[in-house]
Amino acid sequence: MMGDFNLVEDAIDRLPAHQDHAGATQALYELRSMLRLEDRWRKYKGNEKAYSYLQKPNNIHSRIDRIYVTHDLTKTANEWEIKTPPIDTDHSIVSVKIANPRIPHQGHGRW
Secondary structure, rough: EEEEEOOOOOHHHEOOOOOHHHHHHHHHHHHHHHHHOHHHHHHHHOOOOOOOOOEEEOEEEEEEEEEEEEEEHOEEEEEEEEOOOOOOOOEEEEEEEEOOOOOOOOOOOOO
């Protein structure tokens, strides 16, 4: 599940740091729990601060654009990134590479 959630779940994901509305974050937590989804970017990056949205008038940075994955997908998901897009926008691009574990192994040499 991915998208612009317009809220952060942890204060570390906003600068200046603060929590969002408790009811909204609780509702997202309950949905994620029901679907068994994890915010692996935070686990992959630890306490690294990176933001996907800049609210220019107030100079508030937030990581409101996120990708949630199941535990099974975490085994093949890597290269979690937040990048500046090539076009002028107030959101950054969030991405992850997910390998397909069912792809046949191809050894060295010609394909």
